[in-house]
Amino acid sequence: MKLNVLHPTIALALALLTVTGCGPRRQMPKAEPPDVTVAPAIKRQVVDFSEYTGHIEAVSSVDVYAKVSGYLEKVAFEDGAFVKKGQLLFEIDKRTYQAEYDQAVSQKALYVAKNELAQATLARNKKLVGSGAVSQELFDESVASANEAVAQVNAAVSEIAARKVDLDYCTIYSAIDGRIDRTYVTDGNLIQSGVGAPTLLTTIVSVDPVYAYFDVDELALLNYMRQHQSEVDPNSEVTLRSLKLPVQIFLADGSEYPQLGTIDFGSNQVSAGSGTLTVRAVVPNKNGALRPGLFVRVKVAANAPYEAVLVPESAIGADQSDRYVYVLDKDNKAQRRSVQLGTKHGPLRVIKEGLAAGEKVIVNGLLVVRPDKPVVPTESTMPEPPPINETVLRSVTKNEKPMSGTTPQQPANRPNQPPSPMPQ
Incomplete structure (x- = not known):
């Protein structure tokens, strides 16, 4: 009995499916060509840089050390300042070295007096030795005493020079023009000199x-x-x-x-x-x-200026095999073109092979483009590469200082553009 009740329902469902299946098929809407921006590839004079x-x-770089030991009395510069050659930097307590210098001067005066006596004795004995009033032995002793006195005077002069050097080293001056670092030692500290662990006071660089x-x-x-x-x-x-x-x-x-x-x-x-x-x-x-x-x-x-075809970086696509650009043909279809890339110049890239100047290249909308498919192009123009700085292309002639101005020169085939920085 249940089968007789359900039979009309099943029949109605089958009839509806048959009517629906036999009706016209619904078609998908046709894809519209994508909108893209195109611009003709340009040829300009460029220079490759390494x-x-x-x-x-x-x-010049100088490490400032003290040549004598002693207590630091004065720092005569500001940290990080520019100093001139011969400018006072440090002063070390010089009282000990002044006393040693004064002692050497006094010692010289003593030896000078002894030398005068020895020379006078020699002159007198030289006159008397011939008459027998002075023995030869006494004369020889007076000659030796005179020579010794001269040597003592010379030694005293050398000692004065040595003590004067030590005294002068208590005052430290800049050896070069340059910028000085901070002082590594402050007033009142003991400065060590000589072999071992001398005290570094500061550094100066030109x-x-x-x-x-x-x-x-x-x-x-x-x-x-x-x-x-x-x-x-x-x-x-x-x-x-x-x-x-x-x-x-x-x-x-x-x-x-x-x-x-x-x-x-x-x-x-x-x-x-x-x-x-x-x-x-x-x-x-x-x-x-x-x-x-x-x-x-x-x-x-890296080389002399040369003519090159350039396109923006945004116009260049890449896959695992090569680099490519899309060129617009006469039917407004995108044609894929494999290219060989050169150096970068500002927003542009040199195309060594695969593209000629004047060909229309898709510069915007690259991701929605398919090979051999139509597109809706919008005309545009290529940006200009940075101007060539002529001063970096030639050698500086003899006796000519490096040029400080960077006024770019416009190449003959490039429209006038405001100066812009060199490519980064």
């Missing part, structure tokens, strides 16, 4: 100029020498000092130091372990902004 990590050192030391790999070194070979006599030895390569200095916060340095020294051998050569640049530091010990970034022009 960048190194370096540190600042003072040209300020202007300073050295920037950094390590250059051997391939870059050979490239620099080859690049500038034409600027020197081909028959002469090529050294880093003779090339006078200008360098740019960047501080730890990324700011550019306003004055250029000049390479003046390279180590006499390349490290076999690291394949690098230690190089030194002289950097003007008139305002004292560069302190010894600072870490800096040093940039050196």
